[in-house]
Amino acid sequence: MPKQLTFEEASAIVMQHIKARKWDKTNSTRGIAVSLSLEANELLEYFQWHDESFGSKEDMASELADILIYAIQFADRYEIDIPSAIAKKIEKQNKKYPVEIFEIEDEKERNKAWLEAKKNYKKDTTL
Numbered sequence: 001m002p003k004q005l006t007f008e009e010a011s012a013i014v015m016q017h018i019k020a021r022k023w024d025k026t027n028s029t030r031g032i033a034v035s036l037s038l039e040a041n042e043l044l045e046y047f048q049w050h051d052e053s054f055g056s057k058e059d060m061a062s063e064l065a066d067i068l069i070y071a072i073q074f075a076d077r078y079e080i081d082i083p084s085a086i087a088k089k090i091e092k093q094n095k096k097y098p099v100e101i102f103e104i105e106d107e108k109e110r111n112k113a114w115l116e117a118k119k120n121y122k123k124d125t126t127l
C-alpha cells in the first residue's frame, strides 16, 4: 500500500507540477478561481438528475482532487495556509453554530434554536 501523504506533501506535489509547467506564472488568479468553481460544478454534475451520484467513488475522488488542486494553487497566490484557514473557519463556525443546539432532541426546537443562533451571529459580527 502506498504511503499516506500529508496535506503538505500533496500540496508540494501540486505546486511542483504547476511550477514545472510555468502555470504559476501564466495562469491568472481569476482563471484559477473560475476553474475552482467549474470543478465544483463538475462534481455537482454527478448529482444533476439523481439524489445519489451516478459516478463511482473514483469519479468523486477525481473531481474532488481537481477542486483541491485549484484550491492549493489559489492558496499559493495569496500565501494562504489552508490547514490554518480551515481551523480558523471551524472556530468561527463553532461560535455561529454552538454544538449544544444539535443536542436538542426535538427537531422543531432544534431548528428554532439553530435559526436563532444564526440570526444572533449576524447581529454580533461584521461578516
Ligand SMILES: [Mg+2]
Pocket (backbone or CB within 6 Å): 039, 042, 062, 063, 066
Ligand atoms: Mg474535473
